[in-house]
Each structure stands twice: as structure tokens, then as C-alpha cells.
Amino acid sequence: MQITSKSGRKLHVPTEAEDQAINAGIAQDPDTPELGAEFFAKAKPAPEALGQQVVAALKRGRGRPVGSVAEQTKEKVNLRLDPDVLDALRASGRGWHTKVNDLLRADIKAGRLKAMS
Numbered sequence: 001m002q003i004t005s006k007s008g009r010k011l012h013v014p015t016e017a018e019d020q021a022i023n024a025g026i027a028q029d030p031d032t033p034e035l036g037a038e039f040f041a042k043a044k045p046a047p048e049a050l051g052q053q054v055v056a057a058l059k060r061g062r063g064r065p066v067g068s069v070a071e072q073t074k075e076k077v078n079l080r081l082d083p084d085v086l087d088a089l090r091a092s093g094r095g096w097h098t099k100v101n102d103l104l105r106a107d108i109k110a111g112r113l114k115a116m117s
Contacts, residue, residue: 074101 001013014022026032047055081089089096107113 001015003011003013005011027034089100092099104113
């Protein structure tokens, strides 16, 4: 069965039989053992097992990571494209805006697109 999320993504929900087959495969895999009460009895909190400094280094606060904002940010523009061109760009997958930027930059470097004065 398929359901559609709020974002429009199609999600496959396994049937009971598919779910049983998945669980049987997991049970047979030696790399995915069931974690029982004995395992959790021995478990320690991360700060105790790794140390406070390691845990603090792994934690990240809210917002963008430090240093992630480029010095020169991109500029938003409106651009009119033919429907077939836009369909082809969108069909190339996520990040198609960046691909367009990269294609234009390559044309400038190759001399096919000259700066207008």
C-alpha cells in the first residue's frame, strides 16, 4: 500500500506478509542481533562512556553550523524558461538550481558566455 506524506512524498507501507518477511531477514542477519535486557543493563549514558568533552564536541546548537554561511551569498532572481527546458532541469533531480548555476559558470569560463557591459 502507498500513502502520500504532507510533502507529497510517496511512502510504501508493507503488508503484514512483507513485514514478517522483513523481520525474518533481520532475525537471520548476524550483524543485527536483538538487544535484550542484559545489553541494556550494561549500557552506560554517553557522557559516562565517551567522556564529557567528546559528548560536548558532538552536540550542536540550533541554527546553521558555525562557518557554514558563505562570504558571498547567492542572489535570488526570477528567470523565465521554456516549459520543456524547465521540465528537463527538474527531471535531473534535487539540486537542479545549483546545476543551472554550475552550467552557466562553466559557459563563462569556457568563453561561450561573455560578461555584458
